[in-house]
Amino acid sequence: MSISAQASPLAPSPNGGRQLTATLRREDAAEERAGLSPHDRISCPVHRRWLYQCVSSPAHAIRVTGHRWCRECDAAAAVAVDELTGAVVVTCSRCLRVPDSAANRQLLRACRASVVAARQARHHRQPWETRLAG
Structure with a gap:
């Protein structure tokens, strides 16, 4: 898969069902048109997954904003879901401490919401989607 196809908001997510694809598109549009902060998203436009599924990626550790970052140690923080x-x-x-910051609290809220959304998406899958995903 090419990088341009992976980043396209119109490309379906290879990692999830219709709900994930719809969430990716909705959040892409909200980010562009309504000012949704990229840090409030529950889907990841880079990995095309629910946020909680890829939050441990180095791409989600942002030193400047403090997301997934310990400022005391100047080190990336790990995330367990x-x-x-x-x-x-x-x-x-x-x-090994919890780096308590506004950015990390925001990340926790988005990850928790992502887990809930993914759970709801699994619950609402059609029978043929369950067979294909499993």
Whole structure:
């Protein structure tokens, strides 16, 4: 798959069903037209996944804004997601503390909402989508 096809808002997501594709498109439009912050998205336009599925990628550690970052240690933070409970924890990879900042709280909210949205999408799948995804 080419990079341009992967980044296209019109390309369906290879990693999810219709709900994920619809969420990606809706958030793309809201970001462009309505001023949605890219940090409030529950879908990832880079990886074309629910945010919680790729938040551990180095692309989501942003030193400048403090997202997935420990400012005390100047290090990227790790993210652990429990899909069953919806729990999301950010922990510094150096000091092993929770880097409490507005940016990391925003990331936690978006990840938790992403887990809920993915759960709802799985619940609303059509029988043929479940067979294809499984």
